[in-house]
Amino acid sequence: MAKKFACKAIGMDCGFEAKAENEEALLVQVxxxxxxxxNMQQIDEATAAKISGSITEE
Ligand SMILES: [Zn+2]
Incomplete structure (x- = not known):
């Protein structure tokens, strides 16, 4: 099942959406x-947790 992530889901004012076959591939795009x-060279733990919590299945 494909995984999806949208920046909006974590409160970013951004229209970015990513879709990939699995979470690993999705995170690479994100x-x-x-x-x-x-301009985030590194994703901190709190943001990473938000991202994981906002990944949905398609
Ligand atoms: Zn974004």
């Missing part, structure tokens, strides 16, 4: 987006 779009 981290890349966070780095390039939100």
């Amino acid at each position: 981290k890349e987006h966070a780095r390039t779009a939100h």
Whole structure:
């Protein structure tokens, strides 16, 4: 089952949405987006927890 994540789900004012076959592949996209779009070189634990909690299945 595909996994989905939207920046909006964690309260970001951002239209980014990612979709991937599994959580690992999804997180790669999300981290890349966070780095390039939100200037987050590192995702801290609190944000990582929010992200995991906001991943939905499609
Ligand atoms: Zn974003």
